[in-house]
Amino acid sequence: MASYTPMIQQYLRVKADYQDAFLFFRLGDFYEMFFDDAVNASQELEITLTSRDGGGKERIPMCGVPHHAAPNYIEQLINKGFKVAICEQVEDPKLTKGVVKREVVQLVTPGTVMEGKGLSDKQNNFLTTLTDFGDETFGLAFADLSTGEMHTTIISGPVQQLINEVYSIGAKEVVVEDSFPESIIQMLKERMIVTFSYEQAKTIPQEFIHLVDKLEQEKLLITVGRLLHYLKRTQKRSLDHLQPALFYELDHAMKIDLFSKRNLELTETIRSKGKKGSLLWLLDQTVTAMGGRLLKQWVDRPLIKKDQIEKRHEIVETLMKEYFTRQEIRELLKEVYDLERLAGRVAFGNVNARDLVQLRKSLSQIPSLKELLAGLPIDMTSVLENMDECTELTGLLHDSLVEQPALSVKEGNMMKDGFHEELDKYRDARRNGKTWIAELEKRERELTGIRSLKIGYNRIFGYYIEITKANISTLPEGRYERKQTLANAERYITEELKEKETLILEAEEKIIALEYELFLKLREEVKGFIPRLQKLAKAVSGIDVLQCFATISEERHYTKPSFNDERKIYIKDGRHPVVEKVMDSNEYVPNDSWMDRENEMLLITGPNMSGKSTYMRQVALTAILAQIGCFVPATEASLPIFDQIFTRIGAADDLISGQSTFMVEMLEARNAIVYATQNSLILFDEIGRGTSTYDGMALAQALIEYIHDKIGAKTLFSTHYHELTTLDQELDKLKNIHVSVVEQNGKVVFLHKMKEGPADKSYGIHVAELAELPKELIERAQSILEKLEATPEKVNIPQVREQSKDPLTQLSFFEVKEERVPNDEKLNKQEAQAIAKIKKMDLLDTTPMDALNKLYEIQKLLKTKK
16 A cells, blocks of 8 residues: 555545445545446446556556536436445645545435435435344334434334335335344345445434433334434434434234235336336325325325224315315415425535525415314314424524525525625625726726727636727727737726725625525524424325325215224225226226125135226225225225235246245235234235146135134135135135126126126136137137036035045045056057057146147047947
8 A cells, every 4th residue: 555645545545444335535626436446436327437647556447527416426326226435625725735634524325315316205215224133023223314204113023024114114225233134134135126234333322312212122222223323424414303213013003014015006016116007106196295205104004093094084074075275275285395305404414595495485384274274174283283383484584595596505695685784785895896897887988989898707817898909009008907818809907997806806705705604504593493394394294195185085086984893894886996097987897895794705706807806906905095094986985994904916926036926926825824813804816826726726725714714804815716616605704706797699798797606617718819819729728628627527625625624534626436447458449549648648848738639639539439
């Protein structure tokens, strides 16, 4: 290292502490990167890689970006999962001999982004910390640095609960200790895009003690301590906007595991991974950014306390009835900016005058908003108590800031005239000076007779008198002092103009410096209001979500649900909210749902494309909508309050972790039957498709029996195994329903209407025909089907159920009759040929279609006359 130049040695010392980050090293007007950082950054950012003499034997790689463009480049790196350490000059180069002192002033990571395109308005940017306490006990804490909110909990039990919660939070970055189980890290990486960091600290930094006063458990303090230490180490600045860590229990909200959230497409679709087409997309009629973030949190964690749900329903119902008041509320909310993130920017020190004008405009809407809410025919006391108008702050911002301040806080043009006496004096001097210059220009034109004479200004030469070369000969000799020569003009100066220039420029400099000083003082005063602003933000965002529910409920003709303690599901004319929206509502066929203590399970049969999965999903989505406080897509609905929802819908390989469709199916099924309770809702769609027919049927029946006998949860189970429909003879709480279908002129028509009883057949070949498979193939499949259906053996499910009750009896689908197999000597020619064909078949290298064709050939051979 001694062979490098002093500046490169300084770079290497700083880089040693930030090995896992790109180091943006400030050199003049550029941020430079060296060595491997330069090579990697040039590839990631597609910028030119150069080199420089670093004092060693070889030139060192180097690349850089202009300091004013750095935010865009930093954002690109963060979006790719990298970290960026920003190293600034911390002393004036003009006053320094030797190498200028430099320090890292901020470490930007995916979980600590405060601004830019990477920060979605309606989505939180959570940084999460995990702590392993052993015995399947984990501490979890997470914070959104942009809003200041912070939460924590303890998770005990299977690791899957931890995975579900991190997935639900949508963490962008996870902080763990070096000894944290690598297996869990890999599971998280498989399920979501997340960056991992490591932090060993386990104590609360002294300046953050007030944020954990109500946390008593040592495990919580350790978990939150790791989070706060990481924020302190990376941000290196005031974090006054951080709110006290709120403890929450997982059991205080409906649990929806990551499989079910994906299958139900609550916040993103399975195919595109985007918001459009999800339940969140359908619901989002919020007006404010903070309302949009709260809506997502409510969708992720539906309520389970009846009084809390009904309070939301009561407000939604009132807002639906009070249409004009609701429209006025929406118009006011449109003028409310993101109070949470504005407060965060104030504390963080990157707020500008325009941000504070937005804050002033937002606060000015609150009195009218409170007046409208107070006028509703419902008790809104709990909401109004939290709507602090912050009158003093509104007055301060009104008195201090102009309507259209400059974007930069170091250019002046922020503070109003009359706000500060000394500032007014400087401004008066500047105005008078500029007026004097305008008068001088007029006077000199008259004295010289040169109408094109003008007085201008630039940063290098200051004020000057410019005369074109065509008019120079008419100038009185000795009147002006030459200052600069141009191609077509000469520029001059006078002693009088010099004096005024000094006066004006001094005033300009003092104005800019004083305005910046006054702005910093104003920002510090605003900091004192941060807790009040955050409390106001919560109240406003809550009203925004509730008006959103009222708006969507009215537009989509939703109904207020009721709740019962009899564990009944009664939904009249239920619809799938998203499917109904994307298709013509006149074409959507609504369906009723009825389940009670006597009918805990619905076994659903019917062809593909007929609407079984849609029907199942709409029951679950109706329950979720009801429990987040929204009305539901039905003409009438009475529901129990579900503690959990589990789904297994659709087929999907998990290629990243090397799991097949069937393995994913079994894992999701296991998740449901292990954790479901009597108060849960289970949706199983086509369980057992990924294996052989008899294996799949056996698993499906065993699952139905286990849920029926051991769990008792409300269950919707769709299947193509029609043999299972006879289970209603043995399972007293199982009921058959099917999707009705009619055949017209050999064509199948799906009615999408649920009816009682089992379906008579699957219509799979009809669906293949709709998909326009070749006619020859369809006819061949029909021929094979007819032959298979003519087979006399039929599965006797009740008998299998009866056999399975005897622990000594092996599960069997068939009544096996003992028959003596004839030996080869007594076989005729055709039978011998058939056996020879069977022996030659390579079953492991035979497709199902080939197997059916060979079976057909063998059967044809055996039917040949002797």
